[in-house]
Amino acid sequence: MNIFINKFKKISIVTISLLICIGPMSQAESRYSDHYSDSAIISDYKTNRIIYEKNADKKTAMASLSKLMTLLITFDSIKEHNVSKEDIVKIEAGDYNREGTNMKLVPGEDVKLGHMMDALMIISANDAALAISRHVGGDYGHFVNLMNQKAKEIGMKDTVFYNPNGLPMKMNINNKSLVVENHTTARDVLELCKFIYKNYPDELTEITNKTDFVDKAKSINEENTNPLLPLIPQVDGLKTGFTTAAGYCLTYSMPIRKDSNNDVNNRIIGVSMGAPSKEARKMASYEALNYINKHYYSKSYKKANQSVVKTKINGMGNFETNLVSKKDIIFVKKNGEDIKQEITYYRVKLSESPQSPLAKLVLKDGRGNIIASSDLYSEIQAQSLGIFAKLELLISSWFVDDDRKAENQYLLDFPVYEVF
Helix, strand or coil: CCCCCCCCCCCCCEEEEECCCCCCCCCCCCCCCCCCCCEEEEEECCCCCEEEEECCCCCEECHHHHHHHHHHHHHHHHHCCCCCCCCEEECCHHHCCCCCCCCCCCCCCEEEHHHHHHHHHHCCCHHHHHHHHHHHHCCHHHHHHHHHHHHHHHCCCCCECCCCCCCCEEEEECCEEEEECCEECHHHHHHHHHHHHHHCHHHHHHHHCCCEEEEHHHCEEEECCCCCCCCCCCCCEEEEEEECCCEEEEEEEEEECCCCCCCCCEEEEEEEEEECCHHHHHHHHHHHHHHHHHHEEEEEEECCCCEEEEEEHHHCHHHEEEEECCCCEEEEEECCCCEEEEEEECEEECCCCCCCCCEEEEEECCCCCEEEEEEEEECCCHHHCCHHHHHHHHHHHHHCCHHHHHCCCCCECCCEEECC
16 A cells, blocks of 8 residues: 655645647737727626626616616516516506607507517617516516616626616605616626526527517617627627716627637627717727637637546555546637646545545636636545545545644645545
8 A cells, every 4th residue: 555655745736837729829919909988898608708808897877788687577577477478568657758769658558568578679668668667577666676686696786776777867865856877887787698698598689689670550660779780690689778877888799609710609798888979889899799709719628527637646546537527618718828727636525525526627818817617526436435445545645744734725736535
């Protein structure tokens, strides 16, 4: 039994530098910059890599991007069978609104809920937002409460909703009449978009990918307010917004299909807020997607259950094993970018957590940002080991420096199994 193993080196992380390059690195690195938006953020959907951000945590008015949350609450209600897209909604006086864009709702008329959902997202109808919120929530106030509760659930920590359409409104606060607007950050809006895509991908794009909204009875035939739809065929969403305080805003999204450059399907989601004009809003999003299409690719690092690293448990040759991930490991990388792999090994007590991971893999870009991570597990089934094998592990685990036993996390060259 090999119990005379070397003492563990006092290093924190085993680091392996990997060059995963597609073509040579140019001498002057090309970098994207948004010169139009006041705040912006762009991420992929599968790995959540932040490809670009600018003032992403700056609080700002939300404008009609608020309608994304209105739509999400409606999707939830449909899923719970509280309402249906086929519901006929009788329009009430409180739904009437001619401020900004609208679908010409008139009190007393009957309109299908699904038709108003289209108007909400395609032409940003403010009156549709009011009628939807009343029908789904029972009244406007309760619906706004649902919006704020959902924001907390998603993790939108800097977002507050006052109404379902994002228009400025007067409120009495501390006996003072003040004008308030829904407010948020670009980062919070990104989280909202990703949440909707995660839970309602088909329901969302069924609406946001439509090029126009038509209501012959009201003589409405208007193009989708999203300026990217006619410019980039792959784009299938999402939502525009504008108020004087918010500036011109846009959330946009484009699926990435597996091809010669991309190993897996993915999606790019971006948020542009506070642009000074419609044209600037369009250019901010168009240039971003054009740049990402040319320079960033979704790559496969390891398949699920494929060996990531070979190691020796407790440093012993007869306990050599492959460490694998239970999921496919993918990452988004820029052309010519150096990717660094870091593996942190753990100490695991077999008596308490035999199914626990033995290590964690982290992939970092050249600036040290984490772009992918995964827990790693041994191919050896620890719980099936015999009594003599466990005795070997018990004795070999004693060769850890005594001062390390008091630490909360063990920083090792290889994973350690302790029997007790």
